[in-house]
Amino acid sequence: MDSFWIIATASLVALSCSFLGVWLILRKMAMLGDAISHAVLPGIVIAFLIYGSRDNSIMLLGAGIIGVFTTFLIEFFHKKAGVQSDASIGVTFTWLFALGVILVSALAGQVDLDQECVLYGEIAYVPLEKTYTLLGYDIGPHTFWLMFIVLMINILVIGIFYKEFYLTTFDTEYAFAIGMSSWVWHYVLMSLVSFTTVASFESVGAILVVAFIVAPAASAYLISRQLKQMLLLAAVFGLSASVLGYYLAYWIDGSIAGAISSVLGIQFILVFIIHLIVRKSNVKNSNYLEKELLSQKAN
Amino acid sequence: MDGLPSFILDNPNFWLVTAGTVLLSISSALVGTFTFLKKKSLIGDAVAHSVLPGICLAFIISGNKDPLWIIIGAFISGWISILSIDFITNNSRIKEDTAIGLVLSVFFGFGIMLLVAIQHSGNPNQSGLNNFLFGNAASLIGKDLITFSALSILLVITVFIFYKEFKLMTFDRQYARTIGLPLKLMEFILSTLTVLAIVAGIQAIGVVLMAAMLITPAAAAKFWTDRLFYMLILAAVFASLSSFAGAVISFMAPAMPTGPWIVVVISLIAMLSFFIAPGKGIINKWWRKRQNQLKILEENILKTFYLLGESGAEAQKGRSIEDLNRRRPWKKAVLIKGLSRLKNQGFLVFRNGHWYLTKIGLSKGQRVVRLHRLWELYLTEYLKIAPDHVHEDAETIEHVITLELEKSIMNKLGFPELDPHQSKIPYTN
Numbered sequence: 001m002d003s004f005w006i007i008a009t010a011s012l013v014a015l016s017c018s019f020l021g022v023w024l025i026l027r028k029m030a031m032l033g034d035a036i037s038h039a040v041l042p043g044i045v046i047a048f049l050i051y052g053s054r055d056n057s058i059m060l061l062g063a064g065i066i067g068v069f070t071t072f073l074i075e076f077f078h079k080k081a082g083v084q085s086d087a088s089i090g091v092t093f094t095w096l097f098a099l100g101v102i103l104v105s106a107l108a109g110q111v112d113l114d115q116e117c118v119l120y121g122e123i124a125y126v127p128l129e130k131t132y133t134l135l136g137y138d139i140g141p142h143t144f145w146l147m148f149i150v151l152m153i154n155i156l157v158i159g160i161f162y163k164e165f166y167l168t169t170f171d172t173e174y175a176f177a178i179g180m181s182s183w184v185w186h187y188v189l190m191s192l193v194s195f196t197t198v199a200s201f202e203s204v205g206a207i208l209v210v211a212f213i214v215a216p217a218a219s220a221y222l223i224s225r226q227l228k229q230m231l232l233l234a235a236v237f238g239l240s241a242s243v244l245g246y247y248l249a250y251w252i253d254g255s256i257a258g259a260i261s262s263v264l265g266i267q268f269i270l271v272f273i274i275h276l277i278v279r280k281s282n283v284k285n286s287n288y289l290e291k292e293l294l295s296q297k298a299n
Numbered sequence: 300m301d302g303l304p305s306f307i308l309d310n311p312n313f314w315l316v317t318a319g320t321v322l323l324s325i326s327s328a329l330v331g332t333f334t335f336l337k338k339k340s341l342i343g344d345a346v347a348h349s350v351l352p353g354i355c356l357a358f359i360i361s362g363n364k365d366p367l368w369i370i371i372g373a374f375i376s377g378w379i380s381i382l383s384i385d386f387i388t389n390n391s392r393i394k395e396d397t398a399i400g401l402v403l404s405v406f407f408g409f410g411i412m413l414l415v416a417i418q419h420s421g422n423p424n425q426s427g428l429n430n431f432l433f434g435n436a437a438s439l440i441g442k443d444l445i446t447f448s449a450l451s452i453l454l455v456i457t458v459f460i461f462y463k464e465f466k467l468m469t470f471d472r473q474y475a476r477t478i479g480l481p482l483k484l485m486e487f488i489l490s491t492l493t494v495l496a497i498v499a500g501i502q503a504i505g506v507v508l509m510a511a512m513l514i515t516p517a518a519a520a521k522f523w524t525d526r527l528f529y530m531l532i533l534a535a536v537f538a539s540l541s542s543f544a545g546a547v548i549s550f551m552a553p554a555m556p557t558g559p560w561i562v563v564v565i566s567l568i569a570m571l572s573f574f575i576a577p578g579k580g581i582i583n584k585w586w587r588k589r590q591n592q593l594k595i596l597e598e599n600i601l602k603t604f605y606l607l608g609e610s611g612a613e614a615q616k617g618r619s620i621e622d623l624n625r626r627r628p629w630k631k632a633v634l635i636k637g638l639s640r641l642k643n644q645g646f647l648v649f650r651n652g653h654w655y656l657t658k659i660g661l662s663k664g665q666r667v668v669r670l671h672r673l674w675e676l677y678l679t680e681y682l683k684i685a686p687d688h689v690h691e692d693a694e695t696i697e698h699v700i701t702l703e704l705e706k707s708i709m710n711k712l713g714f715p716e717l718d719p720h721q722s723k724i725p726y727t728n
Contacts, residue, residue, distance in 0.1 A: 025393075030400035031341055081573040081581050086340045087518040094511035095566035098559035101433060101507075105555050115433060115556065119507070120411045207348070207507070208411065211404035218401050222391055254416035261408025268401065275391060 002127040005141055007246050009126050010260060012147035013200045014212055014238030016154045020193050021217030022227075022234050023158075026169050027189075030214050031086075032071065035093035036190065037197040037209045039070035041100025041118060044201055048111045049103075067194020068187060070096060097206070120257045121205035143203055150199045154192055165189070166227065204257040211261035212238065219264075219271045237267050310550065312440060317546040319448045320436045320503045321539045324512055324561065326454035327496040328538035331513030332520065332531050333458075334493055336469045340517075341396070342384065344510035345403040347497045349380030351410025351506050354431055355417060363424050366446040369431075370498050377494035380406055407506075433556030434505030436542075436549040443502055450499045454492060458531075461488060466527055503542070505558035511565065512538065519569035522576035541565035595698050596637045598667050601646060602697075603627050604656050605664035605725075617653030665725045666705075670697040672718035673708050679719045680712065686719035 024033045043063030070092060078088040104113050129141040139145075158165060167175035168182040175182055193213075200209050220233035245260030252259070334343055350373035357372025358364060380402050387398040417425050430438050439447065458465070467475040468485045475482060497509050504512055520533035545561030574581050603626050607618060620634060629637075638654060641647045646660035656664065674696050675689040700708075718724055 025397045025400075028394050028396055030394075030397040034344075034400050034403070077573060080584075081522075082579060083518055083573065084335075084338060086338055087335055087514050090340045090344060090510060090514035091518050091566060091569055094508055094515065094562050095570075098508055098511070098562035098566070101556060101559040102563065105559075108554065116429065119432065120408075120415070208404065208408050210400055211408045214397060214400040214404055218393055218397050221393060221397075249412065252412070252416050253419045254412040255414075258408045258410070258412030258415060261405055262412050265401075265405030265409060268405070272387070272391065279390075 003246065003250075005127045005144055006123055006256065007243055008140075009144045009147055009203055010123060010242040010246060010256065011239050012144070012151050013203055013209075014216070014242045014260070015235055016147070016151045016196045017200065017209060017212035018216040018220075018234035018238035019154055019158055019231060020189070020196060021213040021215075022220065022231050023165060023169060023189055024193070024213060025217045025221060026227075031089055032074070032190070033193050033213050034210045035074065035089050036067040036070055036194050037206055037213070038093040039096035040064060040067045040194055040198050040201070041097050041206050042066060042103055044198060045100055045103040045107065045111060045113065048113055049107055061195050061198065064191070064194040064198040066096070067197060068191050070194075071187070071190045100206075117202075117205065119205045119207050120255050121201065121203045121208065123203040123256050126203065146199055147203070150196055154196065157188065157192060161185070161188070204260075208257045208261050211264055215261065215264035215268055216241070219268045222271050222275045237264070241267060312437075313546075313550055315444060316436055316439050316550075317543060319439050319444045319451075320542045320546045320557075320561075322448050322451040322455075323500045323503050324516075324538035324542035325535045326451040326458075327500050327509070327512040328516035328534040329455060329458045329531055330489075330492045330496040332517040332527075332534050333465050333469060333489055334513060335517035335521070336527075337489075340510075340514045341399050342381065343493060343497065343513040345384060345399045345406075346377045346380050346494055347506050347509035347513075348403045348410075349406035350374075350377045350494075350497060350501060351407055351431070352376050352413055353410075354501070354506075355410055355413035355428075358417060358425070358428060359413070362422070364428065366443045366502075369501075370446065370450065373498045373501060374494055376406065377497060378491075381490050381494070410506075430505075431501050432505050432507055434501070434503050434508070434558030434561075435553075436503045436546045436557040437553055439502050447499050447502060450495060454496055454499065457488075457492060461485070465489065470527075503545075503557055504561055505556065508558040508562045511562040515562070515565045515569045516541075519565070519572040522572040522579050537565060537568050541568065593637075593640065596633065597641055597644075597646075598663070598698055599627065600634070600637045600641060601656070601660055601664035602667040602671070603664075604647075604654075605661065605668050608656075609668075609723075609725075617650065617655050619653055623654075662727060665727065667697050669725050670700050670705060672722060672724045673705070673712065673715075674700070675720070676712060676715055676718050676724070677708055689719065 021030075021033070024030050040063060043066035047063040074085075074088050074092050077083040077092065078085050083091070101115060101118060104111065104115055104118055108114070123143075126141050126143045129143060131141045132139050132145060164175075164180055164185050167178075168180060168185040172182055197206070197209050200212070204212060216234040216237035217230070219237050220230045224230040224233050241260050241263040245263040246256055248254075248263060249256040249259035331340075331343065334340055353372035353374070353376025354369055355372075356376070357368040360372075361368040383402050384395070384398045387393050387401070388395050393401075414428065417428060427435075427438060464475075464480060464485050467478075467480060468482060468489075472482065475485075493513070496513065497506075500509050500512055516534035516538040517530070519537050520530045523533055524530050541561050541564035544564045545557045548555055548560045549557040572580070575583075577583055600623070603623055604618060607622060607626055608616060620631065620638075623629070623634065624631075638647060638649075641660065642649055642654075646657055646663060648655050648657055671693045674693040675686070678684045678689040678692060679686050714726065715724060
């Protein structure tokens with residue numbers, strides 16, 4: 001039963017992150033997602049410090065505001081001070097992350113967090129948490145339900161505003177012409193990313209959440225031709241990696257989050273090899289067609 | 300120095316470790332300046348995270364934390380990460396930022412998996428391996444200190460040997476290619492230096508925040524100078540200051556990881572630079588913008604005085620705030636501010652509830668009107684723009700035209716009498 005709750009929780013994290021990752025990499029904002037996932041750390045530590053326990057989900061979501069603030073700050077340094085955009089990202093998130101790690105070390109006795117948990121979470125402890133009961137039945141641990149709610153929020157927002165996200169991603173000019181503010185949808189997406197990161201933090205840690213955001217979406221991007229197909233494939237990659245990763249970690253007695261991201265990496269390598277082979281044969285075929293056309297012309 | 304507790308100053312290791320840490324950060328600041336200028340900063344982030352599996356594999360193979368093994372392992376996996384990013388972006392439609400995020404997180408996740416497996420394996424040598432995550436300058440002693448410092452010195456020397464080539468490659472690729480500079484080889488050397496700078500810094504700063512030591516000193520230095528040489532020196536100075544602070548903290552509170560402190564200090568220097576640097580800083584930009592807005596406000600007020608006088612009685616008649624506002628609407632507070640600034644500068648005087656132009660005020664107001672009308676005429680005569688389209692443009696340009704430009708426009712147009720709207724162009728006698 002323990003492994004069930006761990007795999008289930010990991011799958012929920014993987015699903016939320018893959019859905020968001022698809023939009024992030026299509027909007028060329030993968031590194032902004034990386035930055036947010038680091039920068040929310042001080043907010044998380046402060047939330048832990050104020051409320052002591054890890055059960056206050058509302059406070060943790062409040063810490064996600066720091067993620068949105070990060071995007072503001074990156075924009076601000078870029079636009080107002082003229083810092084080049086890659087450096088603006090680099091300076092901002094390393095600073096906030098460093099501040100968070102210092103807070104974790106300074107409050108070591110008072111906050112139930114340590115430096116390692118910051119990096120790769122403690123999903124193995126999910127079954128040890130307080131569990132909820134309904135009508136006398138045990139319905140699972142706290143983090144599972146937290147991630148379930150986060151996934152529902154992500155699916156609802158992306159589902160309801162699918163058209164808005166779609167247009168502001170692919171056809172910004174048309175979106176602008178019909179009065180959609182790409183600015184608003186940018187910040188809606190950023191808010192979803194920060195809330196998801198903050199909520200996933202306990203299970204996969206601040207840095208590994210990036211693997212869950214980028215890797216499934218990148219693998220799906222290579223082999224899909226439509227957005228819906230890409231969303232579906234990313235979900236499949238995320239889910240299967242959660243299951244395989246759990247057993248890999250169990251086998252080598254390593255970190256579960258680390259093992260899942262390794263599986264995500266292997267998935268990408270396999271998909272990439274297939275992509276290369278398919279492309280090569282396409283090139284061959286097109287060469288063949290060209291030759292045939294040329295010979296026809298010659299005749 | 301007096302602020303430091305004596306147990307630190309008396310510790311012979313302290314100065315050695317501090318010198319080592321400063322050296323490491325200087326080498327990464329110098330190399331980082333070039334990657335920053337080539338807008339490849341975030342690749343440094345990817346490499347920094349990607350050395351972790353190399354460190355862990357080196358430990359698994361060698362069974363100890365010998366710095367030489369660590370350097371070799373980290374170097375190999377760092378290089379593989381650069382090659383992977385290149386390979387992915389060159390052979391698919393995946394963009395560079397996605398490739399960076401992918402390589403960074405997957406390599407790091409793989410490293411974490413190995414690290415935790417090593418920790419669970421019960422090998423007694425593994426304690427301290429997690430120092431590589433966030434850095435611990437105080438643990439930089441003996442063989443580690445010598446090896447990492449030697450590596451840094453090597454890096455600093457190499458940067459200065461290739462200074463000219465790197466400069467050309469960064470700023471003028473076209474020219475570099477013409478004079479036959481082997482660009483591919485130079486890029487290979489710069490990438491190698493980047494990986495080595497990261498490898499040198501991992502024990503003091505840690506893999507997680509190492510990227511900041513490449514990016515932030517350069518980003519800060521860029522705000523103070525446009526010369527590459529001074530930028531390198533400044534970046535090195537900023538990096539030294541922050542790593543000195545980090546080393547001190549590392550000795551005073553051994554439980555504190557060093558890397559985050561160094562990064563917080565260097566980031567404060569950078570953000571201070573973003574705000575207060577003369578020329579490019581936010582405050583300076585804001586100040587210049589404000590001075591410009593005030594200048595425009597003042598000139599517009601004087602112009603309005605002149606225009607009011609022109610349409611009716613003499614120009615130097617007293618005007619009330621209502622008179623001015625009727626001609627050109629302002630917010631009352633803004634108008635009063637402009638009026639009092641003009642009074643202090645001697646362009647206006649205030650008597651019995653009315654404002655009067657002084658002599659210099661009159662000539663300044665007249666000049667703005669003259670520039671406005673000359674420019675309107677210039678646009679219609681030479682650029683063939685319709686007379687009803689030239690006013691807006693003249694409203695802007697009248698505040699910018701210099702004395703020399705004014706003279707040459709007047710000469711070019713031959714001191715015309717009337718503007719395109721048949722208003723008289725005023726000249727001083």
